[in-house]
Amino acid sequence: MKLSVVIPALNEGLNIRELITSMHQEIPKITDDYEILIVDGGSKDNTRELAASLGARVVMQKEKGYGGALKTGFISAKGEYIVTLDADLSHSPTFIPLMWEAKSDAEIVIASRYAHGGSAEMPLSRRILSRILNMVFTRGLSLPVKDISSGFRLYHSSTLRELDLTSSDFDILEEVLVKCYAQGWKIKEVPFHYYPRKGGVTHAKLIQFAISYLKTFKRMWGLRNSIESADYDERAYNSVIPMQRWWQRKRFKIITKLAKDAGAILDIGCGSSKILGALDNVIGLDILMRKLRYGRKHGKPLFNASVFNLPFKDNTFDCVICSEVIEHVPADKSTFAEMTRVLKPGGRLILGTPDYGRWRWRFTEWVYEHVIPGGYAEEHITHYTQKSLTELMESLGYTSKENHYVFGSELIMLLEKAA
Secondary structure, eight states: OOEEEEEEESSOHHHHHHHHHHHHHHGGGTOSSEEEEEEESOOSSSHHHHHHHTTOEEEEOSSSHHHHHHHHHHHHOOOSEEEEOOSSSSSOGGGHHHHHHGGGTOSEEEEESSSTTOEEOOOHHHHHHHHHHHHHHHHHTTOSOSOTTOOOEEEEGGGTTTOOOOOOSTTHHHHHHHHHHHTTOOEEEEEOEEOOOOSSOOOOOHHHHHHHHHHHHHHHHHHHTSTTSTTHHHHHHTOSSHHHHHHHHHHHHHHHHHHTTOSSEEEETOTTOTHHHHSSSEEEEESOHHHHHHHGGGOOOEEEOOTTSOSSOTTOEEEEEEESOGGGSOOSTHHHHHHHHHEEEEEEEEEEEEOTTSHHHHHHHHHHHHHSTTSGGGGOOOOOOHHHHHHHHHHTTEEEEEEEEETTTEEEEEEEEOO
């Protein structure tokens, strides 16, 4: 099935006929392969009967609240794409074709009240609260979104498949968006005019609404500042923490200078680093799909693979970059076998790793663990020193050309493979 329209509903008998009728008029403009799914929260009026008579599929939500309704809808939907909207006619079905047109640009399309050109008709108190909550979330969590609380969205179903959603109220909208963005999915906003509820009464309680949002913000802040976020590396480059920002930019400067004009370049463990976007003729490789999804914006070829099994022929690259990878895998010559295989004779190998032979790194790592819990430091299982790494690489036929340091702690080596 191409499209599922998921509509949470509770006592919406006054609106449901007009809503579903409009759906049947608008959706065939984009596809005939669709379903309308009414997720009912225990209506006491004729919502369920009326929806079924108009060709909608009705399911009873399994968990309480708006969040419970959406989770039931996501599980029940059969479509490749899923549209969510409210049952109160504040979200006009006439807008769905415009969202559909934008699906080639992003996996999530938001009908946005606050993007340029968007607007909303709502009471002043609600407008102020909505603006504040959106500002807190988007700025506090560094999200490139104007309207994080809009429930009128188009998702590619793949974005929702593996999400572990815990919110039960309207804050699920923030949780879904933050977790999808952390997985590297693209988000696009389309300006939208929000209309007031046409009939019935709202089920949103503003104080409860605000409290649940703030609780979710706390949980999502932890995710956004952990290595689980696809853009972790790029955010570090622009970090509000001066030392972290300086460190990332120093590494970027050293590596891009060493790799400049090298010819064909492979960046192993490219992550979401800005290095990928700064170099020409470069291919990015990472074992984490979320990193690669995020890295699509650079327009460079990307591969999902392991350093132990590179999908390239022998002697393919003039330069191989492997920065902040080798400390995450066991110490063994096999770690370097594949990068040596794909590197041309006389080619450059740029290795970056913390130097555990220096007290400054050991102290820095201790501070890092306390300032940014959940960061990379907890995953360092192999501790190299300049001496041990140089001896290892020379035994593999490399010549050490240059050694550089970031803050006297992170070692960046330029090595040359034997001709």
